[in-house]
Amino acid sequence: MNLQSCEKADILIIDDQIDNLRLLSNLLAKRGYRVRQAVDGEMALIAIDTETPDVILLDIKIPRLDGYGVCSYLKKNEKTAEIPVIFLSAFDEILEKTKAFEVGGVDYITKPYHTQEVLARVETQVKLSLLHQKLQSNNRYLKRQLKLSEAAQEFHAQPQIDAYLLHQAIAATYNGIIITDATHSDNPIIYANPGFERMTGYSLEEVKGKNCRFLQGSDREQSGILELHNCIQEKRECSITVRNYRKDGILFWNEVSLSPVKDESGQVVYYIGVQTDVTQRKLAEEERQRYEASVHKMNRELHELNTKLHRLANLDGLTEVANRRCFDETLEHEWRRLSREKQPLSLILGDIDYFKLYNDNYGHLSGDDCLKKVAQAISSVIHRPADLVARYGGEEFAIILPNTPTSGAMQVAQKILEEIRQLQLPHKASKVQSYVTMSLGVGTVLPTLGISETTLINQADEFLFQAKKEGRDRVVSYPV
Missing domain, CATH: 3.30.450.20 (PAS domain)
Incomplete structure (x- = not known):
């Protein structure tokens, strides 16, 4: 395959951005290629049906029928299925590249274009395309010669084939x-x-x-x-x-x-x-497989990283329960959902009693350890997937209980108190018990879009204040 044959190749560029069309057309025309243009999917299909190109440069984001649709249509048509399609895109997204190869693309060029990269990728596909066409032509020629042989055997008792013609045909084939x-x-x-x-x-x-x-x-x-x-x-x-x-x-x-x-x-x-x-084709296939394996590995690593980032973004680093950001987002989400479903939403706000005195007496490291154990005790009570335990701030914890009336929320709160009491964490500076205790306030509302979720927070906070006022180590809410 020489350079002169490549330079005569027909290339169709499909892009609705005139500047991109002009840039690629000038670049490839100077290289000696015959260049045609189309600005949308329908015009492209008409151009391809009129004259089959050797290589297609296809932008993903084009009007009427996008690049994926054009490529899929070509690969389903026997006449156009073997045309190499190089996708063009301003985005370098892994999912976009993967989809481009899934619909039949052979290569992918991202914008802005680099001259040497464009020429190298185009020239590779042009050579492969012209080589494939030549092989098909030779195969068709051989089939015609075989048919001549079969016809001669049918009409002659002793097959008589022009030995010179047959020899020349076999000698000429690639x-x-x-x-x-x-x-x-x-x-x-x-x-x-x-x-x-x-x-x-x-x-x-x-x-x-x-x-x-x-x-x-x-x-x-x-x-x-x-x-x-x-x-x-x-x-x-x-x-x-x-x-x-x-x-x-x-x-x-x-x-x-x-x-x-x-x-x-x-x-x-x-x-x-x-x-x-078929060495070039095999190498291209192996390169595609390596690329797909690399894409798969990258996707897996990205998924693992996103999972880790999501966890870090939503968990409190000390207690490993949800943080304040996650609490705010979850409360807002449940508020909107339950306002549509006309179901109650309960919130428990809890505060470790005399926690400042605990830190002053035992030190901040012990205080951190206390917070972890209290968080674990609260989490052991919460079992439903929709419920959320969060560190609200400092020594405060919050528990969101969707689809839960006051009576159910009170039962959960009482279990939390019991779990914390059973820890028997020493607290000599407490004015309530000789061990760590907690005060809880329970609020319940029927969410509507006419009021804010802060209404529920204020309500639970008021009952928490009342629990402290009444002597702490207790739960306060509406009378059941």
Whole structure:
């Protein structure tokens, strides 16, 4: 594939941004490519139907039918399914790239464009596209020659084929063609065309009488080789891809189509193998797989990071219950939800009794340890997924109880008091008990959009104040 053939390639650019169209068109036209343009999905499909391009540069965000839709449509059409599509986007999002490859894209270029990157990616796909077209053309030519042979056998008792024409056709094809003798157990090569010589570096004289296994050398542990062996044993056609090695030792990927040739009695006497060097395609496929694996790994790491960040953003670092930010967001969310469902919302506000004296007497490290144990005790009472325990501030804790009337909230509050009492954390400076206690206020409202959630907070706070006023170590709320 030479540069001159690449420069004659037809490239269709699809982008609704005129500046981008002009930039890419000038860049590729100076390189010698034939460039066409379209500004939306429908115009693009008309242009493609009028004349099939060799490569398409396709912006994701275009009107009428977006880039994903255009690419999906092309891949479903047999006439356009093999056109390489390079996606263009101003975003470098992993999900966008993944979707671009899922719908059939072969590459991805992000804006702003870098001249060398654009030219390199376009030239690679142009070479692959033109090579694919040439291979298809050669295959069609070979099929026509085979039909000529079959027609000659049908109309003549002794097949008469223009040997010179057939020789020229086989010599001209880009594919490697070999014929092996199936009447010998080792299937030795009896013919190899110039395409085979160009592909492998071996001449007919060097390979004649050998089995094709010499092309794999010691690299015999391949699934394709086992399939080829079974094909020969069962005397049937097959198509495989194997790793072969040229005469100079360089590896290349070889796509082999093997077909048996039978004599008049139905016995297989020859095998014809058509070989195609698919190294570039294989490398591109491996690169795509590596990219997809990298994308999958990045997505997994991002998910883990987002989970960790979400946890850090919503948890109190000391007590590991929800923080004030999470409390505010949850209360607002539940307020809106329950205002639609016409269901009650209860809130418990709790304060560790005489916690300042606890810190003064035992020190702040012990105070932190006390806060952790109180948080764990409160959390052990809360079991419903929608309920939330949060550190409200300092030594204050808050418990949100959706779909809960006053009676239910009071039961929860009493259990919290009991759990904290059972801790029996010493508190000699307390004016209530010789151990840590807590005062709780319980508020309950039926949320409506006409009032604010601060109404519930103020109500619970008032009852908390009343609990302290009445002697602490207790729960105060509306009479049940």
